[in-house]
Amino acid sequence: MRGEPLDAETIVSATEEVLRRHGPEKTTVLDVARLLGVSHGSVYRHFPSKAALREAVIRRWLDRVREDFAAAARSRESSPPDRLRGLLTSMFAAKWAKAKEDPELFATFRVLAAEHSSVSSGHVAFLIAQISAIVVDGIAGGDFAAGEPEVIARAVLNATSRFHDPMHAAEWCSPEVEAESEAVVSLILDGIRAR
Amino acid sequence: MRGEPLDAETIVSATEEVLRRHGPEKTTVLDVARLLGVSHGSVYRHFPSKAALREAVIRRWLDRVREDFAAAARSRESSPPDRLRGLLTSMFAAKWAKAKEDPELFATFRVLAAEHSSVSSGHVAFLIAQISAIVVDGIAGGDFAAGEPEVIARAVLNATSRFHDPMHAAEWCSPEVEAESEAVVSLILDGIRAR
Structure with missing residues (x-):
């Protein structure tokens, strides 16, 4: 048994560790409790289920x-097209x-995305808000053609699914993925530019 | 035992039937032979493996x-932007x-796509060629901005993955998918249009 009091942060770190070893399917609350040297009741006091634990791990990474x-989206010195390219490129890179360095944790993320969990849909909403903010600035400054910012933001996110949707992770080790993503981002930026 | 001689076309139809009932994982050559009332050797005479059978079914559908x-890509009366929109829209619709009407057969297609089978990569090459041909016409006629047709065609296909890649089939029953695909196609068409 550990000396320090058990806090949520410590449990999330332990769960991350266990997920990395066993993957999202095999990880149990008992595994997490065992790693921490506590009863599984102590874990349940902070997280009501295995699903809640998984979500907490992914939420922390996404935060x-x-x-x-x-x-990348804020940096006011850059133009809106450069900020949008920067945001998309840093999202793909992350x-x-x-997916490459932490495949088991990424598999957990994929499970949550497929289950449309609130963590996953919250992340999509965050991305739409970031892209929308750049689009608003771009329309106001005359860089982008007029349009409904949120509709445009959703189209940008949908048009780049191949490069950020966890479903496509197996394709990201292709040597062409970087050049292909650049071609799509350029096509999109040309698509929203003012005429 | 059947009276008529056994031809490849008959075997492909029977396999389609069996795939529809049992799905890609559980279908065996023996199931196909049983449905036809022949020995499995008779099937093997035309198709060397279960994989070859699956491929033949999907190849026939894709043909x-x-x-x-x-x-849709040819119709010379329409402008290149309209032809490209027509091609993409009919590809998504098909x-x-x-995926909706024939989910088990579509699951077979998904397996082949994930395995990068020659049927699946041949289909991608066909689509790239169709889109490239429209892009060539569009650049020649001044509708589209100058560029490398095959690079543009691949970017168009990648930017629409969400609407045609079998991996995304579960999302296609969403009531928003049609509006979302239209927004992406419009974004792409604006992206390749001449300025």
């Missing part, structure tokens, strides 16, 4: 990458790196 | 839909209808 995405 | 796609 971290969101800070990077938001920084997903590709995670 | 049929290709005729429709090619007609995939969505198949």
Whole structure:
């Protein structure tokens, strides 16, 4: 048994560890409790189910990458087209790196996305909001053609599914993926540019 | 035992039937032979493996839909932007209808796509060729901006993955899929239009 009091953050870190070893299907609350040297009741006091634990791990990872995405979207010195390219490129890079370096955790993310969990749909809503904000600035400054920012943002996200949707992770090790993503981003930027 | 001589076409039809009942994982050569009332050796005389049988079924379906796609791509009366929209829209519609009406056969197609079978990569090459031909006409006539037709064609196909890649079949029953695909196609057409 551990000395320190058990907090949610410690449980999330332990779950991440267990998910990395066993993958999303085989990980149980008992595995997490065992790694921490506590009863599974202690874990249940913070997280009501295995699903809640999985979600907490992915939520923490997404919160971290969101800070990077938001920084890319904000940087006011760049033009809206450059900010949009920056946001998309950093989003692809974060997903590709995670899928490669942390495949078991990424598989968990894929499961949540397929189940349309609130973590996953919250992430999509965050991305739509970030892209919309750039589109609003781009329309106001005359870089982008007039249009409904949220509709445009959703179309941009849908047109780049191949490069950020966890379903496509197996294709991201292709040597062509970077050039292919650049071609799609250029096509999209040309599509929303003012005429 | 059947009276008529056993030809490849009859075996393909029987396999389609069996795939529809049992799905791609459980279908065996023996099931196909049983449905035809022949020995499995008779089937093997035409198709060396279960994989070859599956491929033949999907190849026949794709050959049929290709005729429709090619007609949409050719129709010389329409402008290249309209032809490209027509080709993409008919491709999405064919995939969505198949996934909905014939889910087990479509699951077979998904397996082949994931395995990068020659049928599946041949289908992608066919689509790239169709789109490239429209892009060539569009650039020549001044509708589309100058560029490398095959690179543009691949970007168009990649940007629409969400609406034609069998991996996304589960999302195609969403009531928003049609509006979302139209928004992406419009974005792409604006992206390749001449300025």
